[in-house]
Amino acid sequence: MPVSLADLRLNYTQGGLLETDAADHPFDQFRLWLEQAVSAELPEPNAMTLATVTEEGKPMARMVLLKGLDERGFVFFTNYRSQKSRQLTAFPWASLVFWWAALERQVRVEGSVEKVGAAESDAYFQSRPRSSQLGAWASPQSETILDRSVLEDRLREAEQRWGDGPIPRPSHWGGWRVVPRQLEFWQGRPRRLHDRIVYIMDDDGAWTKSRLAP
Ligand SMILES: Cc1cc2nc3c(=O)[nH]c(=O)nc-3n(C[C@H](O)[C@H](O)[C@H](O)COP(=O)(O)O)c2cc1C
Known part of the structure; x- marks a missing residue:
């Protein structure tokens, strides 16, 4: 049966977000x-779309996992030679989008990016399962490869190289931190009159909260 995209729609009724309630x-x-997305047992609640800008000024987006959040910003980990990392090095700004469908919530984050410190990347790499650590050594992320056997061969090489010993973090693998200047919280509401609360940072680092029309 063909999908009728024009007829796919949901009336959002889960909740609301008022200026007075937003932190x-x-x-x-x-x-x-x-925390509410985690408590609701949503699949991959820390998955987010990461948009970057190519050298030609074109946007490019893909999913990554949020792996750290502190007072400085939002951290994810990746290959520093990947397409996204090359783009972030050339133009250090990014946009993140979270979509928690069952809660009818979207969060958008805009900010500058910086590499996280080597010690922080080391600590996260060491916390990963061994299979993920080997994968980071095996995969030349974003490069064109002939077929799957390239990855399998490289995985075998990594397994032989590191044996049963500890696996160090490859220097070409680590974290990026998005340091937000703007965040928007969107809560679906009935009749398309959704709530949008946006926070913008001023030059002194203070946040101002306002409402946008949906
Ligand atoms: C749910 C989900 C989570 C992902 N998380 C990551 C991640 O944390 N880091 C990463 O490098 N790639 C992650 N990926 C793969 C990326 O979407 C992407 O394919 C890869 O990073 C290469 O992107 P690039 O060529 O634009 O650099 C994830 C994909 C999905 C679907």
Whole structure:
């Protein structure tokens, strides 16, 4: 049966977000919504779309996993030679989008990016399962490869190289931190009159909260 995209629609009724209820600091609001997404047992609640800009100024987006959040910003890990990392090095700004469908919530984050410190990347790499550590050594992320056997061969090489010993973090693998200047919290509401609360940071680092029309 063909899908009728024009007829796919949902009336959002799960909740609301009023200015008076939204936290003063956007990170507190984000933590609350993330905790609620985790409590609701949503699949991959820390998955987010990461948009970057190519050298020609074209946007490019893909999913990554949020792996750290502190007072500085939002951290994810990847291959520093990947397409996204090359783009972030050339133009260090990014946009993140979270979509928690069952809660009818979207969060958008805009900010500059920086590499996280080597010690922080080391600590996260060491916390990963061994199979993921080997995968980071095996995969030349974003490069064109002939077929799957290239990855299998490289995985075998990595297994032989590191044996049963500890696996160090490859220097071409680590974290990026998105340091937000703007965050928007979107809560679906009935009749398409959704709530949008946006926080914008001023030059002194203070956050101002306002409502946008849906
Ligand atoms: C749910 C999900 C989570 C992902 N998380 C990551 C991640 O944390 N880091 C990563 O490098 N790639 C992750 N990926 C793969 C990326 O979407 C992407 O394919 C890869 O990073 C290469 O992107 P690039 O060529 O634009 O650099 C994830 C994919 C999905 C579907």
